[in-house]
Each structure stands twice: as structure tokens, then as C-alpha cells.
Amino acid sequence: MSATIKQIAELSGVSRGTVDRVLNNRGKVKPQTEAAVRRVAEQLGYQPNLAGKALAVRKKAPVIGVVVSSEENPFFEDVLRGVARAQQELKDYGVRVLRKPMKGYDVKRQLALIDEIRDEINVLILNPINDPKIAAVLNDLQKNGVGVITMNNDIENCDRLCYVGCDYIRSGRTACGMIALMTNGQAKVGLLPGSKKILGHNQRVQGFINAARERYPQMEITGVEETEDDDIVAFETTKNLLAAQPQTTALFVAAAGTYGVCRAVEALHKTDEITIVCCDAIPSTVEMMEKGVIEATICQQPFTQGNKSVHIAFDYVVSGMRPQKDTFIVKNEIKILENL
Amino acid sequence: MSATIKQIAELSGVSRGTVDRVLNNRGKVKPQTEAAVRRVAEQLGYQPNLAGKALAVRKKAPVIGVVVSSEENPFFEDVLRGVARAQQELKDYGVRVLRKPMKGYDVKRQLALIDEIRDEINVLILNPINDPKIAAVLNDLQKNGVGVITMNNDIENCDRLCYVGCDYIRSGRTACGMIALMTNGQAKVGLLPGSKKILGHNQRVQGFINAARERYPQMEITGVEETEDDDIVAFETTKNLLAAQPQTTALFVAAAGTYGVCRAVEALHKTDEITIVCCDAIPSTVEMMEKGVIEATICQQPFTQGNKSVHIAFDYVVSGMRPQKDTFIVKNEIKILENL
DNA sequence: TTGTATGCGTTATCAA
DNA sequence: TTGATAACGCATACAA
Secondary structure, eight states: OOOOHHHHHHHHTSOHHHHHHHHTTOOOSOHHHHHHHHHHHHHHTOOOOHHHHHHHHTTTOOEEEEEEOOTTOHHHHHHHHHHHHHHHHTGGGTOEEEEEEOOSOOHHHHHHHHHHHTTTOSEEEEOOOSOHHHHHHHHHHHHTTOEEEEESSOOSSOOOSEEEEEOHHHHHHHHHHHHHHHTTTOOEEEEEOSOTTSHHHHHHHHHHHHHHHHHOTTOEEEEEOOOTTOHHHHHHHHHHHHHHOTTOOEEEEOSSOHHHHHHHHHHTTOTTTOEEEEESOOHHHHHHHHTTSOOEEEEOOHHHHHHHHHHHHHHHHHHOSOOSOSEEEEOOEEEOGGGO | OOOOHHHHHHHHTSOHHHHHHHHTTOOOSOHHHHHHHHHHHHHHTOOOOHHHHHHHHTTTOOEEEEEOOOTTOHHHHHHHHHHHHHHHHTGGGTOEEEEOOOOSOOHHHHHHHHHHHTTTOSEEEEOOOSOHHHHHHHHHHHHTTOEEEEESSOOSSOOOSEEEEEOHHHHHHHHHHHHHHHTTTOOEEEEEOSOTTSHHHHHHHHHHHHHHHHHOTTOEEEEEOOOTTOHHHHHHHHHHHHHHOTTOOEEEEOSSOHHHHHHHHHHTTOTTTOEEEEEOOOHHHHHHHHTTSOOEEEEOOHHHHHHHHHHHHHHHHHHOSOOSOSEEEEOOEEEOGGGO
């Protein structure tokens, strides 16, 4: 158990208040006293005690803001369940969580929501739209002492505290590995990202292609088409792809639109011939797995993403220090019917 | 934020000490006062505050004992890493963790280690050998106020606080599902548990057989042979099985001995014909996956098992209450080379 | 510039 | 049987 402020105060012959001022850089301390205190703290290897901080932090009642695209989006509903659990776990520490759910990916809407709560919060957790205007606002928040944690997807040119989410490249590689195992490495695969504008989707496709090139020379990519994260578009796109490339034996859905893809394969009576691997385990995907249309899905621990983000946010407001790591990567989980 | 002891004291017109005595059943309270206090606490929906408890618990400096078969066992080394992390996470709360690693599964040895530390600990975490003598000692510990948490495998006829580990039946089912996906449901599979005496191994085999029966009618079981958790025995057993049942196209190693199994398959030059699925991701298994001998492994989050156990133990000593659940089931993770 | 006092919620000790 | 008080470690308002 490490040293306490009290011990440091006694050893350096000053009061606890002074030690507090030194250790938290509050100023108003004579340089010599400061040096002395720091030396003692150093020697004793002082580490602030979280139990004490947590108890004291109640008075401040810090607020964590959560802005996520969870409306009508089952994936983010799971994320919010993780947030709710964390809220429960931290309730004794006097944190408050302020949620601002939004629908879809509209930059203006996201900016408006951030603006609505920016003055009440100490940390902001969000799945940022990768847009310079958003980045600018987030940078501004940080300057004003509001910590920012990006979740599920990251944003460029932005000084956030950290990113919590999966490694999309590995997600694509894993999908490739699964398809290879199920087809003896011989598959002719159609890739179906959502939108080329979304970084994560591109990375999944990239990871898939790289893995295929490196490890499965006999695998062939028959096409890369966007679903625009929409089931109807996905339905049409898939039908067209399978018409144009009838030799296709496998599909990797790297974004939303999975249900539309499945319906297209069903409509063409090709469920037995085509191996489908997708991402995440939303209800419609589970249903298609139970029907045997989808063979496997690559998940990214949505619950953990939400839960972990809040805990990191809490540690930040309590300790006042940046998280230890710049990125917190959750696992890419392979789910088949038996371990759903 | 819920009510505090102080509020209850004021509302019921007694001192904080008395409220404490009532709420923690310390006795020495007049029945009427007790009733009054309880009524108020009930009304306010009192929930003890963990931040406060955590700070106060430092004085008691509770000790958590950990007895696991981690010597020369890479799986349990990962478990211990989870324990170490939890120790780190809880260091500010004044807990001490006392480890007593042991080698193998000798009842006497386990009894001796428990006996060595039983007077110094408040909770015991262990992977119990499923033996009546062990059960008796654990029951006795609980009677003497030492909580018991079983980890990785459970024990019969024993009143432990809870079990932390995987669902072995589902582990077997998942292995079956993976083999089915890789062989188009046509595999002829040899099953290799460790010992029929070990509950988890039997359950894995049972789960595999059930899943095959229910979902993959064309799959065939060519044999069930024990590896005795030993690589040499596994090597011989595998060679014999493949000699006696040369039609075998897949193997499920449901316990230790995986390395021996792989060496046998290599020796017979059958690595390309035979699909191998095993359990856990110890270094020798990873090596065999990189060589392409093993296609997939079903893991059980060893790190999480260790980490979670310690956290549950801590919550128990702080709150004094049994954990909410009787079993904490970790996930069965499918690992292939790409998401190792 | 520094020190003192008080509070966060719970628990333990001692006195009444 | 009960109450008052101090302590756990930290933060802060206020006094000096």
C-alpha cells in the first residue's frame, strides 16, 4: 500500500493542504516548499488513492455525456446496455450519465447534440462522424477541459483522450480466415462494405483482401459493392453481384445491410451454395443464422465498448489524468450458432 | 443517489452507531429501536455505499487466498495474470492476495495448501478437485466465515459462494459446430477427452455428441479415447485411434494433450486430411495453429476467470453479502489464426 | 503563502 | 443498549 498525503505532509513538515496544492499543481506554494514536498512524494512513490478520491469526488458529482447513433440501431442498443451497466456499477460514486441518442450519421445533428450538453458535462463519449467540423468541436471541448472519448469508430485530426473499439483490419482478416476454413481456401468471394466513406468498413475490406493475398492464394474476390448500410440497397446490390458473377460461392458483409443480402440469396435459392459471413449479431442476423443462411458473424463486443468507455471516463474525472493507453481494442469474436 | 446511514440515523432519531449495528446485524440493539431503524431504512430504500465501504475496509486489510494448479500449466498462468491485474486494480482498497500455486491434481496436496492458509484468509479462490474430502473442507471454511469461490471447474456437494468458469457443454457444442462448418457436416470425428473422471471433459464430449445428434445427422463419431491430459499418452492414443479408424477426418481434443495429438497426426502425414479442433490457446497450441495443423480452438477466457474471481471475492469481503449469481459463466471463444 | 477544519459514507472504539 | 468520536484518503473553503 503506497504513501498517503498525510504521511508526505508529516515527513516534509508542512500541512496536508500544502501537499495537496503541490501534487495537484494548484500554485500558491513557495518554490522551496514545493521542491521539498515533491522530493518526499517521489521518494515514497506516492500514488493517489482511488478509494479516497472516489469518495471525495461525490461532491463534484461529475457528469458523463454519451452521444451515440443508437436510435433504431440494434448494435448501439447493446452498446447502451453496457453504458447502463457501468452506470449501475458506479452509482455509489456520484457520477451522472447524460445520454443523447441520435439517429443515423448527420453532422449537423451531432453538432447540435454536443452543443446542447457541452456546458453540463465533464467528459463526452461519442461515436464521432469522421468530419472536420466534428473534429474542431471536439478539440475545442478538450481545450475547455471536457475530456473526449471516441467509441466504436475513431476520428482523424482530433486530440481525444482515447479510442474504444475494435480493430477493423483484423475483423476483415478474421472473416477471411473463417471463409477459407469453410471452403477449403477455394472460395470466390463477394465483399459488401457499407459505404466507402466509412473508415471501418474500408478497413474490413482491406483486412480481408490482405489476408486472402497472404494466406489463401486460391481464394478469389469476385467483386466489392456497397450496401450503403441499407437493406433494400443491399438486396439489389447482392442480386446484381450474383447475376454478374454467378461463380461466387461466398459473401462477406462488412457493414449493415446483412438482412437485405440474406433475402437476396434466399430469393435466388442459393442459400446452400453460398457461404455468408457478416459482422455483429443483431436480431435479424441471429434469425438468419438460425435458419442456416448465415454461417458465421464477426462481433466486436458492443456491450464491452459501452461499459469500458464509461469506466474510462470515470477514471478520468476522478484521477484527472489521461487514460494510460491511446486505444482500447476490444476483441473480434467469431460467433457461430452454437456459441451465440 | 440513495440514502445514507446518517440520514437514517437522523430520521429515526438514533445515532449512526446504532444504525450500523442494526444494518449489519451486530446485535446489542433493543428490538423496538431495531424495528424503527429497519422501517426507515426500508422506506428510504437504503443501499450501502461502496465507495464508503471500500475506504473503511482498508483497516481490516482483507486477504484473498488463491490456490490453483498453475505450476507448469500455461492455461493457469493466464488465469494468474488475470489475478495479478485484479490485484493491481484493487491495490488502493487495501486487499492482499495470497497465492498458493500447486502442480497437478493431488487431493492431499490441495488439502495441505488450504490448511496452510486457512487462518489468514477471508476468501478462498480455487480450482477444486472434485473430491468429497475437498468438499468437506470447503464447507467447513464457509462455516467459519471464509467465503469460497470455485474457479474453472466446480465441485459437487459443496456450499461455495459461486462458480466462475465456462459452460463446458456449450464448449463441446461449439467445437462440433466448427467442425461441421469446416467439413460440410460430413466429418467422421474422433473425440479425445482427458480423463473420464473430470466433469468438464465429459461435458465437452457430451455437448459435442448432443450437437452432432441434433444438428448434423451425417456426422459420425469414430471413437472416444482418453489422453489422460498427457502428451505422450495422447500421442499413442491418437495413433491407435487413427490406425483402428482410418476413415477419421476430424479430431476434437477436449482437454490437455493437444500437442501429443498433433505430433501423432504429423507423424502419420495426415495434417492435410484431418481437421483438428481443440481447447484453449497455450503456446504449443498456437504454434500448431501457425503451422496449419490445428484449424481452430475453443477458448474459455482464462484471464477473465482469474480477474473476475478476485473482483467477486473483493465485493464479498467489502459488502459481506453473497454474490448475486450462483455461477459466472465466461464465453466460449472461437479462435482461428486470424483472431488469436 | 500556508494551515486548519470539515465533509464524503462507513466502521470501530470507547465511554456512558 | 446507546451515543459520541475518530479514522480511512482526498478535496476544499476559509482563516491566518
